[in-house]
Amino acid sequence: MVNFSTAPKVLRNFTVCVLVAGLAACGSAARVQPTGINDPHEQSNRKVHALNKQVAGSGKGGGLAKAVPSEFQTVIHNVAENMAMPQVAVNSFLQGDVTGFGLATSRFAINTVLGFAGVVDAASAFKVPEHDTDFGETLYVWGVGEGPYYELPIIGPSTRRDVAGRIVDLFTNPLSYTLESPEKYVGTVTGLADRVFTKSRRSDVIADAVDGSTDSYAQARLNYLQKRRFELSQPTGTMRPDAD
Template sequence: MPVYRFQHHVARMPIFILALALVSACAAPDPGAVTRDGIYDPNEAKNRKVHAFNLGLDKAILRPAGRGYSNAVPDGIEDSIGNFATNLAQPSVIVNSVLQGDLRGAGLSTVRFLTNTVLGFGGFVDAATEFKVPQHDTDFGETLYVWGAGEGPYVELPVVGPATRRDAVGRVVDLFTNPLSYRLPTPESYYATGAKLASRLGDRGRYSDTVDSILYESADSYAQARLIYLQNRRFELGSSAGADSADPYSDDPYSDIYEDPYAQ
């Protein structure tokens, strides 16, 4: 990409990020609409329609493709592709760590990226772990959380799946936070996307039994996926039991996230 195009994108990013951050920050839940599980889902009817679409897509394409991929590709190669995808995502992790004021996290991600790129054959080998450099991961959804943006309502996105409004905004912004996407020429700039998609497909095949039990064996797959996503995400952010979603009722941050709330 020419230098002037890179500079143009960088110049627009702060305005774009600020606008999306403000949109996310405006998502304050109605306390009366928050359930005892700390779930705010005012658009459940629409979300369930998207969930039905995602379920059909998974059944027709993703599940068989994931199983086929996982059976055809040796575990070692799957791991290498996953390592490569993770390494190419590190510059975005560095950017978000800096935005969060997490200099330690930014430093760890920088060391991991340089170590795996130089000593790990471009990232196919996780050399940083061999040198005991801790893993560090974050995203713009967490950046918004650190900045004080509210979680907002639960949403299910087509193809992507469960999210909150804050995380949905974060996923859009993260498309622009990786400097490699501006610096690498075509087609190299698409390697990260391809590796990430392959890694996700491999995960769908590798963890097929667990995913299938949620999507196809629970009494209400929508409610089950929603509960698991929200509790896991809040745990990742250090916000167990929906503390930042204005949940005045939840008092059990250690409830079983795999329990089916509709089972009799």
Template structure:
């Protein structure tokens, strides 16, 4: 699969305006995602979190996280980070064996740090630019680079992609439960973004880009600036506040 990331004009790279040349299409996808969330995902997630006891929900989340460890290890190797790759393998082996297949997390109890990465991060290490902002159906906010990462991670993992026997897609179902758990547990915050913002698309966009850039670059990279903020914005103001709020 080959995908070329759209590249913005060099003179605009330091601009506070997000690189969103597909905004019209993105907003259409965002509207679709809101409909799916409102009709199906939101009520299902609340029912899941309210019905499933927290300890069992935590175990399911731990199981899903453990299934991602081999993919994390592979991506760390591709990134040239042998230490993190070894940690991911160690966590997977420990949690799979004495952690009852990953339903428990003894690795964390033994002080082995949690590792998490993806192919989008691998592309970033390789120097691939993030490209334009895009919103994916069902997945939500992303960039061209991260969109490639989503599909590579999914289709190259035998635990999440078994086209001949869908019942074997244990990783897919585990990830779905993990997403339900997150949506249910953080329902108030997510609802405030999606349903209480004057422009939920703009707010979701700025939050995603800020968080993703910080995740990949930390304090060393350029931080994303809300395009709706003014130059005299209070430096102590909440960066995730609705830019359209009165």
């Protein structure tokens, strides 16, 4: 059930997030894409990397993804993506990306109404392109610098800008404020499950690319920075590669 009584809370939290990020943007050069590696926390990052390798090792071979029917994984992915579309629309709006805002809004409307609340990806059947973005990209568009590299427990490689983006994204989905419990948690739960399935399916490929190198930490760091910088260099309103 939709709860519109929380609208003031939505506006308050959203305004705080925008003001904080906007202040950070004021002191940064616009859209400067670094080419080197800024890793002043390498010692602590390597410890986290070793922990992440141990955790990933337990799922090597894509065990979880192979144990769960692909049809179920598809449903989880569809619902997670649909529940994330309002957040994508908000970030597209903040980036001045009219095309992306329209795509996210259209996909959410079509999949919610014709796709049985997102269970079926009806929007793709209507040739509506997929679109994805996050507050980390919003900060990039606003001119916030990449900052130092971090490796986070479980989540993995990131940068200071993307860490801040992940935190703000916890508050930028309007559905988090307009839906009652337990519906408000569907997006979070399915999103987490979708990430787990995705990482499980890619475990062998990632292991071969990273563990096969002489320095798996340096290889993982390079892979992430190159991929993320390439994603951010693409024009807004276009489909980026999956960031997971």
